[in-house]
Amino acid sequence: MTAIAVLLVNGLMAAPTKVTVRVKAKDAKFIGTGIGGASVLIKNNLTGQLLANGITTGSSGDTKLILQSSLVRGQRLTDEKTAKYEAIIDINEPTLVDIEVIAPLSRRGAAIKGSTQVWLIPGKDILGEGIIIDLPGLILDILSPTSHQAIQLSSLKQDVLEFKISLTMLCGCAITKGGVWNSDEFEVKAILKKDGIETGTYSLKKLHENNLFSGELKIKETGSYELVIYAFNPKDGNAGVDKIGFVIQ
Structure with missing residues (x-):
């Protein structure tokens, strides 16, 4: 060789x-x-x-x-x-x-x-x-209501159900008002469905604490509901989604 x-x-x-x-x-x-x-x-x-x-x-x-x-x-x-x-x-x-x-x-x-x-x-x-x-992506968690939670219609004040989410970057980095990842840059909205039919779209507002957003749902009837929440940043295309079902009795 x-x-x-x-x-x-x-x-x-x-x-x-x-x-x-x-x-x-x-x-x-x-x-x-x-x-x-x-x-x-x-x-x-x-x-x-x-x-x-x-x-x-x-x-x-x-x-x-x-x-x-x-x-x-x-x-x-x-x-x-x-x-x-x-x-x-x-x-x-x-x-x-x-x-x-x-x-x-x-x-x-x-x-x-x-x-x-x-x-x-x-x-x-x-x-x-x-x-x-x-x-790409975001971590979005619906904190309340909880999955499959049963809620009494009579317990709602003026037919309003408050809801809350946590939103972070995919690395876990905090989203804050005016911070490196500025909450003002994100579109955060909720879609409410009753028995599979969309009943309304709602905007969320940033809370004082890091990552937390909240909103209010108008609910007047008992039934099975689905809550779908998305966050989207048009600057970079990052998006995140979470959904849960709950019951109004």
């Missing part, structure tokens, strides 16, 4: 290859331990074989650096504390892989799936900033 052939064979020997994956909320920060992290799956694109899987851990990152700084080419958004998952994959030839992520894991009702593809070369690590996958 010639020296060139030996080199080629050696070059194709299995080599541990490190891959860093990070998951970031669109127009926000990284998804890490504080919000349950992001699930990461790395698969061989050709065979579908699962090569690695894990969860991102670490902090959501530096707000000023990520969102309030003018970045130049090559400047990092992350440091060693920023949430990531680092896989070690043994491959013996250049391999196209699919990377799939789902986040945030602690709020599965709001979790979003994202994916990308990348070529891995044996022994050529992808470290530092790594591969960053952006996920």
Whole structure:
């Protein structure tokens, strides 16, 4: 065997290859331990074989650096504390892989799936900033009324039912009045249905506490109701939805 052939064979020997994956909320920060992290799956694109899987851990990152700084080419958004998952994959030839992520894991009702593809070369690590996958979305939770709650019509004052939600960025970052994620930029509305038929649309107002919004529903009849609430930011397209059913007796 010639020296060139030996080199080629050696070059194709299995080599541990490190891959860093990070998951970031669109127009926000990284998804890490504080919000349950992001699930990461790395698969061989050709065979579908699962090569690695894990969860991102670490902090959501530096707000000023990520969102309030003018970045130049090559400047990092992350440091060693920023949430990531680092896989070690043994491959013996250049391999196209699919990377799939789902986040945030602690709020599965709001979790979003994202994916990308990348070529891995044996022994050529992808470290530092790594591969960053952006996920759009918002975490919206209806706090009251509660799911399937039975409410007496006679208990309502002037046929008004107050309701409340919590709204955060997908990374768990707070939405506040005039803050980095300014509540004034979000359209937050409720759609009320009775026995499957829409009866009204209502706007919510921001409460003093971080993330909290409230509104009032006009209800005059007993029956089964469904409450659908959405939040939308036209500047970046982020949206979140939650829905519950409740009964007026």
